[in-house]
Amino acid sequence: MFKKLWLIFGPVLIAGACLGALLLSPFRFSHPSAKTLSTAATSMSSNVIKGEAIKDAAFNADYIPVIGSSELSRMDPLHPSVMAEKYDWKNKPFLIGAPGTQSLTHFLSLQATGQHLTGKKAVVIISPQWFVPRGVKSEMFDFFYSPLQTSYFLVHAKDSAATRYAAKRILDLTSDTTSGVMRDALKNKALGLPLTTVQKVYINNIKRPGLQHQDQLFSQLFIHGREKELAKGLKVLPDEQDLQTLDQVATTLGRKATAGNPFGIQKKFYEQRILPNQAKLKGEQSNFNYESSPEFSDFQLMLDFFAQHKMAVQFIIPPVNARWASYTGLSQDMLDNFSTKISYQLKSQGFNNIVDMTKDGNEDYFMQDTIHLGWRGWLKVDQHVQPFMATKKAGKVSYKISDDYLDRSWQDVAGNQVQDFEE
Template sequence: MSNKRRLWQIFGPVICAIVLLIVVFQLPWERTFSKDAIFQAANSQTLTVFKGVKMKQEAYDDGYVPFYGSSELSRLDPMHPSVLAEAYHRNYRPFLLGGPGSQSLVQFIGMQGTSEQLKNKKAVVIISPQWFTKQGQNPAAFQMYYSPLETSIFILNAKNTVADRYAAKRILMMPGIKGVIKDGLQKVAAGKKLSDYDRFMLKRKLQVLKNEDTFFSSLQMRDRVQKIRQRAAKLPKRYSTAALTKIATETGEKHTTSNQFGIDNQFFRTRFNKQILKKLKGSQKHFNYVKSPEYSDFELMLSQFAKQGTNVEFIIPPVNSKWAKYTGLSEKMYQQSVRKIKYQLMSQGFYQIADLSKKGNKPYFMEDTIHLGWNGWIAVDKAVRSFMAQPDGHYNYKLKKYYFTKKWQNQTQVGSVNKKLVKSN
């Protein structure tokens, strides 16, 4: 047997498999997901779902509503939006998007593939003022949530606008950007038009990424459906705010017996000991959420909502007042950041705001130091129920380029907020 034939027998099947794989991923593939798979995806909060497109598209077409947020969405306690929607057969289902470190920039990227599905529909955004630090988007968290698929969609659809140029520049500041995506972003950032070759290469890459999403988006999902259904089954058969508040208060009281901060026992036990607590006393007195590049990253989300005509409910949570006092976090500073966020929203026509930022001293409103808890979720549900009762329709917003400037990022004083336009829960 010749050496050539022997080598072919060894490497031929491998080469054929590689060629076949390349061909398969270059061709468009179609797939639909079952309702059970979509329900599982909507509550899994896994990276494959967050960074994908196909599953979200089908979910939004089927009546799911995106809940953009971060780590507060991970706590599936009995009053969580997904549990209440299941228990009381709501005409919407939350699609949970986010986790620890998923700030405005990665959320903006994650919105690129579902623009058509959210046109003239609704969305909910839980804003964390803790995002608005001096650094803004954490680079390590960005790399974890970064979606080449949705970034490719952004580049191919980008126009020479302030928002698109700013988005491209911000993404280029983050780690993990390379290849044709980096080349495309550099052109968008410079206000240059993509060449035919650029578009050809991006579309080839996009097709591969779409096929990967179609094949793999249903894998590695956390199955939390059973947990949601079990907790929903334990709630009163008929919806009653008073009955749910009673359950929430009793649950909170039972689960916060180990500390003076109203923090969940398990969380407190796993995160703190005497030595750590001692170090944290007064540790946040210099924190400042008023000056941050996050304000301009947040404007990217608003520009995407405006492009889609999406009606959005914004939730602004508080911090645990007892914990803030212990760590020295300034309530005055926190409220200053809240005023700035609300001013940015309302001055552009985003009036649906549930400002819960002053509720941090209410019993069992928070589950730990910064995350909404038992009674907090009931307040969120009150706002969301009212919001979801509104009819769908196109919303026109008046966006301002000023919010992409460093001057706005560092501005400390803003005009007064018209409280009549803001919900108080």
Template structure:
């Protein structure tokens, strides 16, 4: 019976395997640039795009259109008329934000994602939103890291490792997130500053090739069309000429129109779905929150180390929290201010001096869309800081990386930073 089945289905199986082998092992052909598809990918804000090296490389290397990586997390999905992608499209800026981040994409996730686009970061510009809320005691959640992880992030990291302290730290953090990964053995070598063998490197080259083929095959699938549905329609609602006074009036009007059912300045839909049903339970719920001690500080240092290696000129944006909501939930203002000071010290002491600190603006009218995310006037303030950075000539920064910021001592330091 088995022999008969093999005679019937064996040739078909062999043919399928051979076809797959040809597809996966054949030379990789570079696709032509398609600006519309690249713009769709830039605002898709999805795990598929975040993990797909081909999609990111395609846009960020387009010689005829300038895409700039905007690193962050869930704020990118808060589309309104003042969202940076909408403003860039409406006013025909010479750059288009390529949004990299969703809920759970914190520093470690961003660092490994950056491994896929290092040539596109070299001597270029970037924007990085760093939220104090990332710096919790537990740090990056393994489930979130794994959700946004793609194999070639590790392949690229391993193939270019040099034995640095940052790479050792990154390998240890990777092992903490994914201890059962197929890359565990090689990551352990890097964590111990051991060199990879020739066999290891040949395996990585093969795996990288397979990953690139997979990216090319599936890169057009399941990309949300936020560009046509959420960006372009909103550009039509803005004044034809960029006028900050007119835009501020419109932003305030939009904020007022969409925050009518609560006293906290929170988007009506968000308040109804996420807050109203548990309002009593949330009172004073954040009084014990502490962002001063966290492994996130070491993970954030990895990002800074990568930017320094690629000589990337970066604007960092520190968003605020909703002041009215902060008062209701009891989040410590002193702790929050110290967290911001700690983040800024880690940046400025190493030469990362371009910082848009919006942390004190959480009480401004219609600055926030919900409890922690920018909206309306907040996005306008973001744009007022970021657009000049990207459109006006900038001096090249000089970085001095300090590995002390990878230490447990720094992660737990809570005193004043000078």
């Protein structure tokens, strides 16, 4: 009987033991290839977002992080990834983000890169839609939550107001995700206490090595590239990078794609997402508010990271489709106030490279749908991003980080009252 059971389960047990030994071993697996990095740079795959190995390798190569969310997936021919490939930009965009990624996810992802981004550059596309009154949804943060990146945070983050705030937010948003030693360690960080000896030994010698090896083994296996979209876009672009010609291409593509609806929205999106409920959506967004949100403090965590690592960062504030906003009642004054508030948070701390496109939402073929950049919108982004990304080194930067932006009082201040905010 025992022999039969062993014949059935023995190989499984042996394989499991071997895999466990492999994951806990000090052996490091192969470095991601150039092809893997190229595929990962546009994949927006969750395993890349939640991992470390591929991003670390990319930032040591000729890639600069372009951080955002769902807009990054709108890969028409004028998208920076396509333009960089066509016109052989020296440094290529590495897209970090997906629908549902917001500031706290990006902070965890960034801080886990360690020194790989020190003294370098990044681009951040700030979606106003992140800044809803309740901030990031717990289920979305949970989906992109990375125990690997959290283990780095627990081991390396020094006690500070930002560290305590980040730990509290992770605890609040991952009640069913983190447990045991990791959760207890987060509680210590949230209280400003050092990790216990048991916590340090477990995370450093068991938990983190296992997670690192999982990342090295599996993150390269499940990357869905966008080679077809890139190839399609490359065929459309002219051989020479001439702004007037590119604007004509963007206009032609946009006009064809948005024909047949009053909002200048891509036809497929309009027919599937808008038309069936169009009457119900009139005036539906009149009470939307992007001025009061915990997201402003989550966003501050990214700024704290950029400052600590002496990075030069370009921030892009995209618009909302103005015709759609008018129909749904979304307030342009509120959007302007959001822009004022986030710009104040940036500039008051020394982040002055801001491309504010808030008032461009009425431009033809600027938006692909209701909130996402399209053909001429991406072209305007390209005009700013390309020269910024021409060099990878940050140069001399100077920031003055204020912990006041982690406070509830800043989260709630209205955009037209920021000048009265006392730091």
